[in-house]
Amino acid sequence: MPVQRLWPASVRLVLWLALESAVLAWVIVHARNDFMPKLARPAYLLEFMSFGTAAILSAWCALKSALPGRVVRPVEAFLCLVLVLAGTTIVAVSQQPNFNGQLGAFVKLGIPCVCLTGLLAALPWLVLWWTVKRGAPLQGAISGLWIGAAAFFSAFAMMRIVCPIDDPLHLITWHLLPALVATALSASAGRIWLGLRLRLLPRHRAA
Secondary structure, X not given: OOOOOOOOHHHHHHXXXXXXXXXXXXXXXXXXXXXXXXXXXXXXXXXXXXHHHHHHHHHHHHHHHOOOOOOOOHHHHHXXXXXXXXXXXXXXXXXXXXXXXXXXXXXXXXXHHHHHHHHHXXXXXXXXXXXXXXXXXXXHHHHHHHHHHHHHHHHHHHHHHHOOOOOXXXXXXXXXXXXXXXXXXXXXXHHHHHHHHHHHHHHHHHO
């Protein structure tokens, strides 16, 4: 049975970015938060660009991980880590915390942000997962990690447009931590999926 040749990783990345651009456009059109004045703040712009660039680089690494003979270079992984750490540092120091001690209000404001982060990441995650699945990833956990990082770092950046709250404690607790947890879960899903795939492969060959 002939095997359909995969499109180059660069072409698939462009298509995934087109999807992300459509999601971003939807967010901008429907956002009730007046985020435009924030673009004049260098810290806000650098934070958005750090996580956005980390998402693009993660998507590139995910697509490369599905191609035999293509490996993610250490410098790419290191650059992604630097971007995330830089963005996190900006989040932590650019604004003064204003937590008033009311835990109930803190949680009430945070839960919708967690849900919306997952919603914004869902379609890009599924599309990138499907694209990587069509290849031949040899390290499921690594591929899953990059897929999760791409989708949820992008969602984190978009949430800075949606959410009007700039409090560092809110952003780290309800935006960043859920994105990191979801990325770890994506890595676990990749490991489980690859294990199942490798166990089923001999059966298909035997058939």
